[in-house]
Amino acid sequence: MNVPPELQAYRKAGLIGRDDIAAAALLVDMARRDGGGEPGLLAWVGMCLALQTVRDGHTCVDLSRIGAWAGNLDPAAVHAPRWPAAPAEWVEQLREAGPLVGLPGDRKPFILDEHRLYLARARAEEDAIANAIRARAATGTIHILLGGPGTGKTTRVAEDLIGRLRPLPATDPGPTFALAAPTGKAAARMAEVLRERCQAAGAPAAVIARVTAAPTLTVHRLLGYDPRRGNTFAYRDGNPLPYDLVIVDEASMLSSTMMHHLLAALRPDGELRLVGDPDQLASVDAGTVLGDIAASELRAGDAGLLDGRIERLTRVHRTESQHILDLAQAIRGGDAAAAFAILAAGAADVVWLDPGSRTAVDGAVDEATRHAVALQAAARAGEPRAALEAKGRLQVVCAHRDGPLGVAGWNARIEQRLGIRSPDAWYSGRPVMVTRNNRGLNLSNGDVGVVVPRDDRREAVFGMPEAPRAVPVSRLEDVETVHAITIHKSQGSEYEHAIVALPEKPSRIVTRELLYTGVTRARDKVTVIGSRAVIEAAITTPIRRATGLADRLARP
Secondary structure, eight states: OOOOOTTTHHHHHHSHHHHHHHHHHHHHHHHTTTTTOOOHHHHHHHHHHHHHHHHOOSEEEGGGHHHHHTOOOOOOTTTTOOOSHHHHHHHHHHHOOOTTTTTTOOSSSEEEEEEEEEHHHHHHHHHHHHHHHHHHHHOOOOEEEEEESSHHHHHHHHHHHHHHHTTTTOOOOOOOEEEESSSHHHHHHHHHHHHHHHHHHTTOHHHHHHHSSOOOOEHHHHEEGGGGGEEESBBTBBBBBBOOEEEEESGGGHHHHHHHHHHHSTTTTTTTEEEOOOOOOSSSSSSSSHHHHHHHHHHHHSSSSSTTTEEEEEOOOSSSSSSHHHHHHHHHHHHHHHHHHHHHOTTTTEEETTTTOOHHHHHHHHHHHHHHHHHHHHHHHTOOHHHHHHTEEEEEEEEOSSSTSSSHHHHHHHHHHHOOOOTTOOOOOOOOEEOOOOOGGGGGTTTTTEEEETTOOOOOEESOTTSSHHHHHHHHGGGOOOSEEEEHTTTOOOOOEEEEESSSSSOOOOOEEEEHHHTTTEEEEEEEOOOOOHHHHHHOOOOHHHHHHHHHHHHO
């Protein structure tokens, strides 16, 4: 593999990966065989960074901010060449890598679009998303509903559906619509809350029946995803979805790729309503589509193509805990001083614990264990509804999977106190999460259930407490225990009390959005376990994913 030896310095510094170098080398070798020239060092590094973007959540390399990729790199310490902050040198060398790097419209592995370097597929997806949103904005077939927790997003959706369905005669089936979310758990919760809001609004029984009968699916299932067909979707361009309206909740969790497939699958006259909080965590995959849509409106103002298509809800209607809402607002606004004032105030519904205090952490473990004991009692009583209701009363949500304050550490300590010897035991009251879609059982990745005894066997009950669905544990394959879960996995859920466990030291994944998402999982009480240094670093570190979608949508 003939690569510049200087690349190894960047690899040792953690800026590029071994696999990225190997993939770039393969492409360069193919170009050499076709008579292409030798790329310069910066072109090599740029292509490696572009290959790495998907893993880091970016859709492109933003050369105008190339210094951000270097972090705290000391070139002298790793004997690496100078890392230029100005994009001009990068752009010049990339333009000279002719067979490999092209301009928009070219069929080459990498596309240079002004100061952004893309993998060709990522650039094509972003362009398709922008074009589809533009077209739908022009025809009025897209509506984006944005708002934080407690602002009434689901109530607003219910009002819209009631307004559409109430005037229709009983013989008119009305518009066909589907409800979807990125995870099964979020989709089920959306359906239940939407039904409750329709009932609270005094909707006629016929309207409630239509809302209840609407398909409630994950976005993957909505599009007919089937890995057996080579990871393709049944519904796509040429075979559109059979709905007049598709409503997608928790849209901040949609990646660029999934948004691309969703937009491609809609009928030309079909409506799309995206609902979500752009300040929450984005998809674990590349892109920040909902955040980019929100940002584009702010940049363009009244002249933007989405003017009138975005509705922002800012008034908070939820009153269970004003302190939690105030803390969330401070975190979202990057106001560390205000956040610490709320954390340190000693309110009963916002508790701040120092991870260095063993007594404080043990007290939180005791509380989580008491909840687990109550969950066991409800399960042993053979009451699925009570077990699922108990599950929603408290949840530990962690920034990391590993470590003493991560998911593994919390689950191990709680099960140890419960006297559970095997981590895979199907004990009564064991909370489990499905980790892979199971079409045969109609379970999706992210679905949460509780193990309950049933005669001479054990079952896991899933779904909402009002309509539990039982599955024999003998048929469950890909599940994990969730006395504690990651904050990422908690999106789309709400708990009476959330214990937010942060790592002992600052981490690049502990960002403003992660902390905001963790705190806003709580309805009545939140306990934050984190040092001042870690919390301050999180609040002052927003996610900065490189994409070009916001700028593309903001252009007139």
